[in-house]
Amino acid sequence: MQYDVVIAGGGMTGAMLAFALQSQCSRKLKIAIVEKQSEAQIKAPSQSFDSRSIALSAASVDLLASWGLWPELAPHACPISHISVSDRGHIGKVKLNASDFNRQSLGQVIEIERIGEALYQRLAQLPASQISWYRPDQILKINQSVDCQQLQLASGTVLETKLLALCEGGDSPTRVLAGIGCQVQDYQQTALIANIGIACDHQHKAFERFTASGPLALLPLTRQRYSLVWTLNADDAARLMASPSDEFLTELQQAFGYRAGVLQSVGERVIYPLSLKTAVQAASHRLVLCGNSLHNLHPIAGQGFNLALRDLAALLNLVEQHADVGCYNLTKSYANLRQQDMQQVVSLTDGLVRLFSNDSKLIALGRTLGLTLLDNCPQLKTAFAKQTMGLSPQHRQLQQLSMLKES
Ligand SMILES: Cc1cc2nc3c(=O)[nH]c(=O)nc-3n(C[C@H](O)[C@H](O)[C@H](O)COP(=O)(O)OP(=O)(O)OC[C@H]3O[C@@H](n4cnc5c(N)ncnc54)[C@H](O)[C@@H]3O)c2cc1C
Numbered sequence: 001m002q003y004d005v006v007i008a009g010g011g012m013t014g015a016m017l018a019f020a021l022q023s024q025c026s027r028k029l030k031i032a033i034v035e036k037q038s039e040a041q042i043k044a045p046s047q048s049f050d051s052r053s054i055a056l057s058a059a060s061v062d063l064l065a066s067w068g069l070w071p072e073l074a075p076h077a078c079p080i081s082h083i084s085v086s087d088r089g090h091i092g093k094v095k096l097n098a099s100d101f102n103r104q105s106l107g108q109v110i111e112i113e114r115i116g117e118a119l120y121q122r123l124a125q126l127p128a129s130q131i132s133w134y135r136p137d138q139i140l141k142i143n144q145s146v147d148c149q150q151l152q153l154a155s156g157t158v159l160e161t162k163l164l165a166l167c168e169g170g171d172s173p174t175r176v177l178a179g180i181g182c183q184v185q186d187y188q189q190t191a192l193i194a195n196i197g198i199a200c201d202h203q204h205k206a207f208e209r210f211t212a213s214g215p216l217a218l219l220p221l222t223r224q225r226y227s228l229v230w231t232l233n234a235d236d237a238a239r240l241m242a243s244p245s246d247e248f249l250t251e252l253q254q255a256f257g258y259r260a261g262v263l264q265s266v267g268e269r270v271i272y273p274l275s276l277k278t279a280v281q282a283a284s285h286r287l288v289l290c291g292n293s294l295h296n297l298h299p300i301a302g303q304g305f306n307l308a309l310r311d312l313a314a315l316l317n318l319v320e321q322h323a324d325v326g327c328y329n330l331t332k333s334y335a336n337l338r339q340q341d342m343q344q345v346v347s348l349t350d351g352l353v354r355l356f357s358n359d360s361k362l363i364a365l366g367r368t369l370g371l372t373l374l375d376n377c378p379q380l381k382t383a384f385a386k387q388t389m390g391l392s393p394q395h396r397q398l399q400q401l402s403m404l405k406e407s
Helices: 012-024 058-066 070-076 112-124 173-177 234-242 245-256 304-321 328-356 361-376 378-388 391-406
Strands: 002-008 031-034 053-057 078-080 082-087 093-097 107-111 131-134 139-145 148-153 158-166 182-198 205-211 214-221 225-232 263-266 270-279 287-289
Touching (some): 002 012, 002 148, 012 031, 012 304, 031 158, 053 214, 053 304, 058 070, 058 107, 058 304, 058 391, 070 107, 078 214, 082 361, 093 361, 093 378, 107 112, 107 214, 139 173, 158 173, 182 214, 182 328, 205 245, 225 245, 245 263, 287 328, 304 328, 304 391, 328 361, 328 391
Parallel strands (some): 002 031, 002 158, 031 131, 158 287
Antiparallel strands (some): 053 107, 082 093, 139 148, 148 158, 182 263, 205 214, 214 225
């Protein structure tokens, strides 16, 4: 059982990594995925491919297009043409229009189960010599040697690999086995998500509204629906989970106002407790961390999976540059590349959570001034839009990768 890459966790990040390596690498790699759950279990609420929708930045869409996956996803995705950021009860607001930045869209919104379907279908088409699944299974023990990692699975199977990629989500047990620490900060907030049916055309507008209970996002979805992400305290989230649909919609309409028109119906509701979890290092001996195993963020700015895609793009590029996919130079370069991007996105999202979950009058005034300044200063607005669209971080990473290639 010898592999080039063993991926622990076959969810959004792990399955995408397997797909990207197999579809983009110039040489054929032998890959195994160890996944804790069966394929049916992974689609249950609060699991990797559940009914959640996510906003993919323009840069992520470009990346998925370059990997050849976008044609399958595009029919299920809804473009975002405008973003409106506002603070309930205060006048400050920011408006972004795709046309101001010569783009057709600022990003796209898609249900993640659609991404799961497309990925699993592509992986199922690969020959057994290129991909093996171990599921339901998990790693119980790691034995390190200079040129490989030996992994003992719960089923008794033993695998050897040149590189182990941890994609097990925020609570990665193998991260603990590998002795990699993780900093955790509980936000004491809960995200309630649901799809919302509306009375009129959403015109591809996305809204991020800061309310007394926390940020509330409505993202445009296909078939004239909105995807709701509502940040609440745990008690309100539990109450709203249990409330009848009409009461839920009345409360949501009150909290959000009528900017998105009349909110008519609500689908299945799911809640996620929110915390920030960041691994203290992105790599160690023949091991890399990707996606939520490396950075589990608050969904306030919709950055988690976009950041994960940049993890994968960096890894893919480095695998192309090195004959030994787990060598020291590769893991060290990966750690350096990902640390900076991760720190920036963590600071941005964590800063937003703190700034917009505070009802002090002084902070509210600062928010109004900040949003007004952002909306009226073209240079600031362009920099903000490029970060939101993922264009600046992706550009920076490509530059750093090409410098590494030349050196
Ligand atoms: C409410 C909400 C809204 C969001 N909105 C956005 C957005 O708009 N834009 C955006 O970019 N991101 C968004 N995100 C973040 C995005 O959903 C995550 O970044 C992404 O789902 C992470 O995927 P992952 O595969 O890294 O982790 P997970 O989805 O947690 O998957 C981990 C996988 O590993 C498996 N596993 C766990 N332990 C083991 C083990 N010991 N052995 C083997 N397998 C194991 C699990 O079964 C699972 O399949 C949002 C998140 C939330 C909660």
